[in-house]
Structure formats: structure tokens, C-alpha cells
Amino acid sequence: MLPPDLASLARALSLGLIPALQAPAFLSPQPVLSPAASACAVLRNTLGSTLVGFSGSGYNATATGAWNLFNSLDRPTCIVYPQTASDVQVTMRSIYEYGARYAVQAGGHSAMIGWNSITNGILISFENMTRVSYDANTNWISLEPGMRLSDAEIALEPHGISLIGGRATDVGVGLLLGGGISFAAPLYGWSADRIAEMDVVLVTGELVTASAANEHSDLFRALKGGANRFGIVTEFRIYAAKTGRKDEKRWFGGSVTYPGSANQALLKATVNYIKNVVDPKASAVISLNTLNISASDATILYVFYMGESLPRPIFGEFLSIPNTSQCFSPMSYFDLTSLVPGNARGNGQQFGSSSWLGDEETFLNGCNRFLRFTEAFAEPHLVASSLTISPIPVSQWEASLSGPNAMGNPGVPYASINFDLTYAPGEAVRPNDVDEGFKLMLTETPPSHGLPLFISESDTSQDVFETYGDLPFLMATYAKYDPTRFNMEHTDGPIGL
Numbered sequence: 001m002l003p004p005d006l007a008s009l010a011r012a013l014s015l016g017l018i019p020a021l022q023a024p025a026f027l028s029p030q031p032v033l034s035p036a037a038s039a040c041a042v043l044r045n046t047l048g049s050t051l052v053g054f055s056g057s058g059y060n061a062t063a064t065g066a067w068n069l070f071n072s073l074d075r076p077t078c079i080v081y082p083q084t085a086s087d088v089q090v091t092m093r094s095i096y097e098y099g100a101r102y103a104v105q106a107g108g109h110s111a112m113i114g115w116n117s118i119t120n121g122i123l124i125s126f127e128n129m130t131r132v133s134y135d136a137n138t139n140w141i142s143l144e145p146g147m148r149l150s151d152a153e154i155a156l157e158p159h160g161i162s163l164i165g166g167r168a169t170d171v172g173v174g175l176l177l178g179g180g181i182s183f184a185a186p187l188y189g190w191s192a193d194r195i196a197e198m199d200v201v202l203v204t205g206e207l208v209t210a211s212a213a214n215e216h217s218d219l220f221r222a223l224k225g226g227a228n229r230f231g232i233v234t235e236f237r238i239y240a241a242k243t244g245r246k247d248e249k250r251w252f253g254g255s256v257t258y259p260g261s262a263n264q265a266l267l268k269a270t271v272n273y274i275k276n277v278v279d280p281k282a283s284a285v286i287s288l289n290t291l292n293i294s295a296s297d298a299t300i301l302y303v304f305y306m307g308e309s310l311p312r313p314i315f316g317e318f319l320s321i322p323n324t325s326q327c328f329s330p331m332s333y334f335d336l337t338s339l340v341p342g343n344a345r346g347n348g349q350q351f352g353s354s355s356w357l358g359d360e361e362t363f364l365n366g367c368n369r370f371l372r373f374t375e376a377f378a379e380p381h382l383v384a385s386s387l388t389i390s391p392i393p394v395s396q397w398e399a400s401l402s403g404p405n406a407m408g409n410p411g412v413p414y415a416s417i418n419f420d421l422t423y424a425p426g427e428a429v430r431p432n433d434v435d436e437g438f439k440l441m442l443t444e445t446p447p448s449h450g451l452p453l454f455i456s457e458s459d460t461s462q463d464v465f466e467t468y469g470d471l472p473f474l475m476a477t478y479a480k481y482d483p484t485r486f487n488m489e490h491t492d493g494p495i496g497l
């Protein structure tokens with residue numbers, strides 16, 4: 001953290017409140033400000049005190065608001081609250097000029113430590129950029145980056161449309177830059193592949209518009225899965241999906257809970273589902289509780305079908321496994337977007353990922369390896385752990401409305417695997433042994449050959465870009481848009497570029 005005296009000095013400097021600094025240099029040596037304090041002081045002068053905060057209730061609410069407790073403990077040198085793309089340009093120009101460290105926060109849901117928070121650096125918060133609108137002529141949704149995706153869905157529902165975001169209501173636009181998986185992904189594709197255009201501020205402060213068809217098509221593709229490495233998106237324009245109003249119950253489905261004793265049968269059913277189900281109207285996500293596996297509600301399965309019921313040939317194996325409860329009903333797409341809140345805060349969190357082809361042995365070995373890790377490290381550090389399996393059918397790639405994304409279509413059905421740890425409330429730092437044990441577990445449960453990792457559910461230690469279909473393309477695009485490697489050296493994010 002920046003020492004408080006430097007932070008207040010920066011603030012006082014920016015307000016012109018320090019007469020001593022105007023004394024001759026030989027009487028009073030000029031204090032040397034850190035790059036972040038210098039950039040903050042300039043930004044406070046340029047953008048004003050409403051848009052640049054050093055302390056106070058607004059500053060505290062933003063700094064402590066990240067979903068992951070570990071990220072909510074950072075204290076930025078200052079927080080910038082841009083209202084326009086031009087404010088973001090001004091901010092990036094100063095950050096670049098002073099060589100300051102920085103981070104960007106939208107919905108605050110990153111599980112990765114440091115990806116949306118910073119100490120001794122500048123945090124750009126999008127809380128003031130929350131406009132969403134729909135143009136029926138182009139069928140485009142315009143979305144600013146501070147809007148939570150579920151709030152956007154609420155605003156768009158009266159038009160009978162959706163932007164196709166994710167599965168948890170609390171998540172923000174970082175989801176789109178990670179690819180984005182919704183409950184209807186097999187039908188509508190990766191959420192990012194519905195983006196038509198993005199306005200992007202590059203590290204130097206230059207603003208460009210990127211689309212699949214213009215001179216920045218390389219940047220456009222790299223942003224769709226490139227997370228925070230390729231620029232700051234100040235507006236998304238997204239092809240609207242005509243999903244219908246909330247009273248149009250075009251879907252059927254819900255959740256089933258199973259006891260821990262069902263886990264092995266569920267893994268087998270999941271493998272069969274991944275291998276055999278090609279109907280894009282079908283969707284399933286399975287989340288195995290891996291800490292209290294004997295509990296009666298250990299595992300949750302979400303299943304949906306665009307139709308009036310759950311077809312037996314698709315979901316029969318899942319439904320024949322003895323379960324503790326089922327909750328199914330006719331649903332609108334809007335209902336699907338508001339099912340899972342995912343907003344509980346206050347615990348340290350850690351994600352890791354893998355990608356597995358549909359073969360039973362890989363699933364059983366991987367699941368058992370995670371269980372062994374959990375058994376070894378749960379006490380006293382963890383209060384929950386789960387293994388969530390998202391089947392990724394080939395249709396999810398083929399549904400793209402805006403060309404290929406950064407991940408690269410592997411051409412086979414597989415499952416994206418999320419290992420999720422929730423630390424005990426008192427744990428403010430990840431214990432080294434748990435962290436090391438988790439990383440070892442990840443190296444021993446690697447992605448099957450040729451499958452991309454899902455960047456939004458990975459650990460900071462995982463080289464996700466290396467698993468993408470065309471790493472040389474990504475590296476060349478990164479070098480073109482950030483030739484001085486400023487982003488890699490001044491902000492935390494995915495490794496490997």
C-alpha cells in the first residue's frame with residue numbers, strides 16, 4: 001500500500017495546498033512521488049475530485065467491494081470513476097506516461113487475486129458507466145462496462161431480447177472478455193461471440209473500434225477470451241437474441257439435488273451426456289460438492305430444454321439416479337438468467353480449471369485427485385469446495401455471430417471443469433501449503449490434448465493462452481497493440497503473452 005503520507009501528499013499537491021513545495025529546491029528537497037501517486041495527482045487535477053478518489057466512503061465501498069475477499073483487502077493509491085470513454089483515455093494516458101501500475105474493475109467477480117484490485121496503483125472502476133440501450137433497427141444492444149449483466153437483462157426484457165450473459169446474476173462484463181457461458185450456451189454460443197463491435201482504449205490512451213470486419217479484426221478476436229490483456233472496453237455492441245418476454249415460457253427445466261453417494265453415477269451420466277448429446281436446445285451443468293460429500297444435498301444438477309419437457313433420451317440417465325429433490329417448471333429465458341445469484345461475499349476464493357474429453361477414466365481420476373487435495377487441506381482452511389462441470393458441445397462454437405474467438409474451436413465436445421475453493425471467513429491470506437497443494441493438483445489434472453482452458457475459471461498460475469488454438473496469433477496481436485508490453489508489466493492478469 002502507498003504510505004498514507006504520500007497518498008495525502010498527492011492529494012494536497014493536486015489541490016495546490018502545500019506552500020512548502022513552492023519553496024526553493026535548495027531549501028527543501030522535492031519529495032519523490034511514486035508513479036501511481038504522480039498519475040493520481042495529475043488525474044485529480046484533470047478529471048476533478050468527483051471522478052478521482054483517494055479516500056472516503058465511496059472509495060472504501062469500491063475498494064472493499066470485490067467478490068473475492070482477498071481482492072477486497074487492497075487499497076489503491078486512487079480510484080478513478082470514468083463517465084465516458086474519453087475519461088478512460090485521459091486516465092490511461094497518465095498511467096502510461098508515469099509508468100504506474102493499474103487494475104480495472106467492472107462487476108468485481110474475478111476469483112483471481114489481483115486481477116481486479118491493486119495496492120500501490122490506480123484502480124479504474126466502471127461504477128459510473130452503466131448505460132444500456134437497444135436499437136431495434138440494427139438489433140444491437142449497446143452496453144457500458146459498469147452494468148451487471150443481470151441488470152442489463154432486466155432493462156432489456158421489455159423488448160423481449162437478451163444479450164446472453166452468464167448463469168449468475170451478480171457478474172459483470174469481465175464475463176464477456178473471458179468468453180462467457182450462459183445456461184443457453186449450446187444454442188446461443190459463447191456470450192462473447194454475440195459481440196458485434198467493441199470500443200477499446202489501448203494502453204497509450206488511443207481509442208479504437210474493433211469488429212470482425214474492420215482493420216482491428218485481430219484485436220476484436222483477441223478480446224473475445226483475452227480477458228484484460230488487450231485493452232479496456234468502454235462499450236460493447238451486442239447482437240440481441242430474441243429470447244422473448246418473461247411470461248413466454250419457451251424453456252422447461254430447473255435443478256435436481258443428489259446425495260454424495262450419487263457422485264460416481266453422476267460422473268458416468270455426465271460423460272455420456274458430453275459424448276452423445278448434440279441437440280443445442282439441451283443444456284446441463286453439474287456442481288459436485290467435494291467437501292461434505294455425504295450431505296443429502298451434496299450435488300446440484302441444472303438441466304434445461306427449449307421445449308415443453310425434459311426429453312428422456314437426453315436427460316433420462318441423470319433423472320434415473322436416486323435424488324433428494326427435483327424442482328422443475330416451464331421457464332422463460334429471463335427466468336434462466338435470474339436463477340443463481342452468486343453474490344455471497346466475505347470469503348477468500350480460489351478457482352482452477354481443466355478441460356476434459358468425455359471419457360470416464362479422466363473424470364474419475366480428476367475428481368478423485370481433487371477429493372484427495374480437499375481431504376488433505378480442508379481443515380482448518382476451507383469451508384466449501386466444489387467441482388463444476390460445464391459440457392461444451394460443438395454447437396456452442398458453431399453458433400458464433402462474429403467469427404472466431406481467441407480460444408479456437410477444438411472441434412470436439414468436451415467439458416470445462418471448474419475447481420472452486422472457499423476459504424474460512426478468518427483466512428485473509430491464502431496459506432502457502434494449500435496454494436502449493438492446489439497448484440500441484442491442477443498440474444496433475446491437466447486439460448485433455450488440444451482443449452482450451454476457460455480463462456474465467458482458472459487459477460493465476462495456469463497458462464491459459466498456451467492452451468488456446470492459436471498462441472502465435474495472440475502473441476502477434478498483443479505485440480501489435482501493446483509493443484512496449486505495458487499491460488503485461490503494469491497490471492495483473494493472465495500469464496503467457
Ligand SMILES: Cc1cc2nc3c(=O)[nH]c(=O)nc-3n(C[C@H](O)[C@H](O)[C@H](O)COP(=O)(O)OP(=O)(O)OC[C@H]3O[C@@H](n4cnc5c(N)ncnc54)[C@H](O)[C@@H]3O)c2cc1C
Nearest residue numbers: 106107108109110116166167172173174175180181233342
Ligand atoms: C459466483 C460466480 C459465478 C460465475 N458464473 C459464471 C457463468 O455462469 N458464466 C461465465 O462465463 N462466467 C462465470 N463466472 C466467471 C466470470 O465470468 C468471471 O469471474 C468474470 O471475469 C467476472 O467479470 P466481472 O466484470 O464481474 O469481474 P471483474 O473482476 O470486475 O473483472 C474481471 C476481469 O476482467 C477485467 N475487466 C473487467 N471489465 C473490463 C473492461 N471493460 N475492459 C477490460 N478489462 C475488463 C478486469 O480487470 C478483471 O481482470 C462466475 C464467477 C463467479 C465468481
